[in-house]
Amino acid sequence: MAIRKDGVDRYNVLLKAALEVFAEKGYRNTTVAEICNRAKSNVAAVNYHFGSKDKLYLAVWKMAFEEALKVYPLNGGLPDDSSAEQRLRAVVYSLVHRFLDDGRLGRAGQILLREMAESTEAVQQILSDIISPLQRKVGQIIKELLGENASQQQVAFCQLSLINQCIALGFRRSKGKLPPVLGEGKLTAETIDELVEHITLFSLAGIAAVRNK
Amino acid sequence: MAIRKDGVDRYNVLLKAALEVFAEKGYRNTTVAEICNRAKSNVAAVNYHFGSKDKLYLAVWKMAFEEALKVYPLNGGLPDDSSAEQRLRAVVYSLVHRFLDDGRLGRAGQILLREMAESTEAVQQILSDIISPLQRKVGQIIKELLGENASQQQVAFCQLSLINQCIALGFRRSKGKLPPVLGEGKLTAETIDELVEHITLFSLAGIAAVRNK
Amino acid sequence: MAIRKDGVDRYNVLLKAALEVFAEKGYRNTTVAEICNRAKSNVAAVNYHFGSKDKLYLAVWKMAFEEALKVYPLNGGLPDDSSAEQRLRAVVYSLVHRFLDDGRLGRAGQILLREMAESTEAVQQILSDIISPLQRKVGQIIKELLGENASQQQVAFCQLSLINQCIALGFRRSKGKLPPVLGEGKLTAETIDELVEHITLFSLAGIAAVRNK
Amino acid sequence: MAIRKDGVDRYNVLLKAALEVFAEKGYRNTTVAEICNRAKSNVAAVNYHFGSKDKLYLAVWKMAFEEALKVYPLNGGLPDDSSAEQRLRAVVYSLVHRFLDDGRLGRAGQILLREMAESTEAVQQILSDIISPLQRKVGQIIKELLGENASQQQVAFCQLSLINQCIALGFRRSKGKLPPVLGEGKLTAETIDELVEHITLFSLAGIAAVRNK
DNA sequence: AATGAATGAGCCTTCATTCAT
DNA sequence: GATGAATGAAGGCTCATTCAT
Secondary structure, rough: OOOEEEEEHHHHHHHHHHHHHHHHHHHHOOOOOHHHHHHOOOHHHHHHHOOOOHHHHHHHHHHHHHHHHOOOOOOOOOOOOHHHHHHHHHHHHHHHHHHHHHOHHHHHHHHHHHHHHOHHHHHHHHHHHHHHHHHHHHEEEEEEEEOOOOOOOHHHHHHHHHHHHHHHHHHHHOOOOOHHHHHHOOOOOOHHHHHHHHHHHHHHHHHHHHHOO | OOOOOOOOOOHHHHHHHHHHHHHHHHHHHOOOHHHHOOOOOOOOOHHHOOOOOOHHHHHOOOOOOOHHHHOOOOOOOOOOOOOHHHHHHHHHHHHHHHHOOOHHHHHHHHHHHHHHHHHOOHHHHHHHHHHHHHHHHHHHHHHHHHHHOOOOHHHHHHHHHHHHHHHHHHHOOOOOOOOOOOOOOOOOOHHHHHHHHHHHHHHHHHHHHHHOO | OEEOOOOOOOOHHHHHHHHHHHHHHHHHHHHHHHHHOOOOOOOHHHHHOOOOOHHHHHHHHHHHHHHHHHHHOOOOOOOOOOOOOOOOOOHHHHHHHOOOOOHHHHHHHHHHHHHHHHHHHHHHHHHHHHHHHHHHHHHHHHHHHHHOOOOHHHHHHHHHHHHHHHHHHHHHHHHOOOOHHHOOOOOHHHHHHHHHHHHHHHHHHHHHHHHHH | OOOOOOOOHHHHHHHHHHHHHHHHHHHHHOHHHHHHOOOOOOHHHHHHHHHHHHHHHHHHHHHHHHHHHOOOOOOOOOOOOOOOHHHHHHHHHOOOOOOOOOHHHHHHHHHHHHHHHHOOOHHHHHHHHHHHHHHHHHHHHHHHHHHHOOOOOHHHHHHHHHHHHHHHHHHHHHOOOOOOOOOOOOOOHHHHHHHHHHHHHHHHHHHHHHHOO
16 A cells, blocks of 8 residues: 555545545435545546445445544443443443544444434444444443343333433534534533533433332 | 326325335435336426425425324323423323334434434424424423523433433334344334333433432 | 427437447447437437447347348248258348348348357347257258268258358458458449359358268 | 566566457457456556557457467468369368467457457458458469359359358357357367368369359 | 426546556 | 556436426
């Protein structure tokens, strides 16, 4: 992957441009031409480097989520014997950041959301690779919190409540759709942290209520 | 909206076909031709009756959400002086059904989700018309439950927690992305009712926890 | 297949234009644009009427060879109990005309030749449908002429000698590749008739020689 | 035509690869990339060594037919005063082998056939250089066999009959288009020799018949 | 009122060729 | 001398829209 004249690594420039445009407009609304323009490359560049628009899309996915996994791991770096509460907070922290990050990770969140609503064939597998470990991890934590007597349905419902609170945050990018606190401009790191605390608190209480029902 | 001699109301047949296809595939992935095929009409029918694909899309929105509003009103037919708990349950009932209904209303939910992820310019206004009253109503209920001392941020966060739990349910249509209980096949009315109860219980407990923090 | 304004049947105009261009340039060298230009239609016309360049090509084949079959049938309208010599002359007549016809049939011959040299996947079947009956018919005649003692190889070799004499005539269109008598300009009907006589005479003598070997 | 240190003569490797691919797919269907792949060279190699795809094609022609001329000369090494029959057999031997050879020479035959059907401008001259001496030689032999009284047309027709029998053999590569004996798999040297005998016998008889008409 | 025919703009892709090293 | 990177021109196809009846 030698780099030419101006010291620019076209491959990665294209990848980055593609992430942006795909996140903004979705797969179908995105034209190869626009990606190439943004990467200051020729129209043929995408096919040269990735083979096709499809494959570029897949490459974007791969990059985006591998990065997300690295930057915001689900366990948040906690030791395995941490308490269920702590581990739950870590998961929430990971998800909230993934969807509210204003940089590349946030783009990934947008694309994820879009895919969940659309379901492009090619990404089914990747999507599954992302969702499954999340569900396993969250399911495990919730089981611990609910105790041994919890029904399968109770676990599933709590999983939903927790995960949905987080992933729907991605919608904030569409103006006017969320309450003012979240709907406007850039979020401060502080607000995000408070939101993590909120969801953790809110959910722990919800889970406890289900347990004691 | 004239009705032809053969008793077929082309206008509404097209509208219904369009709702289905738009919900399944999204705006960009939908072709005018497919809508017309499904409506057993000519390719020119859409432009003849609606002027353009765009305008048809808008018409679909209008129809879909007016209907949703009628079938599952936010207040669930409760008297205005009902308790905050009851009114919260009614909102949850309304939202959950809107997104899990397997018929036309569910389609509307799908389209809504997609729009929240995509944000087609033309629908910004309509989207706002739907979300705003919801936020007002939920905000009001939550303020009551949190009490007078609640901060604006606390209200906003609880709004988020509640609404997000419901709207992200729409993702269940994409297979393999939700826990088994919700992820497979048709949901029974009973399961849906239990889910409404769960979200209500879960959220009331969450709100209470925020209040007592 | 209603016909529009200027009373032109676009479908058939396209088909005819395509026959010409395909015959002149071959499949790959032919652009959809050129066909449409020649048919005074839009670039999209081919796809509208035929679905794709491929399908148009197939349609051209179908048309061309059905016509050839009709205009120059292999048996030349002879009664079934005609002598082998007469039937052989009829076959030669049919083949020679198919390849030397200056009109549409000749085009078909060109395309056939090209396909025999190139073998586009899609036409394998059609090609077989054309060649097989020819081989059967010629084989039958030759068997009769060779008598019962002829080996399978003798029959096959004579088939080759006869058929090859005819089909390679199609090459005459490439200037400078054939002897003067055939290589220049338009052939008179008289010359063609003489050629038919020649090939018949030549081949009957050849077959007789093989028989008496 | 420099040879690199690793002992690989890129120029000729490319030439050989090109011969194969051009023969298999024809000029237009062949991509420079495929040739370079097969020659385990870079995409730029063709342009570097030959200047352009066109020029490579010409070079292939040159090489192919010079070789054919050397391996299967038209006179088959006969002394000039051999009998007309013997010289005719030699010509047939040469042509049949050129078109049925399974190695590089056969490739040349395929390309020739294709060109006769297609007539790429650039090769007109080369084609003529190949065909002309053949026609002269065959014409001369036939004149001798027909005797002094033969008309120009008779000579031309017999030339056609003879040459066409041979060159159309090249079509055998397209499966299913020729009788079983020739149509399947590799031909044995013995079969080819028998075929040479057949065509010679068949044609001598044909020519005799024309003479005695 | 309604429709089959036709169009043109735009998209993705291929490929011979050129560039810079 | 040789090659990986990059390009631009061109082709086939899709699709919303318009035309003419």
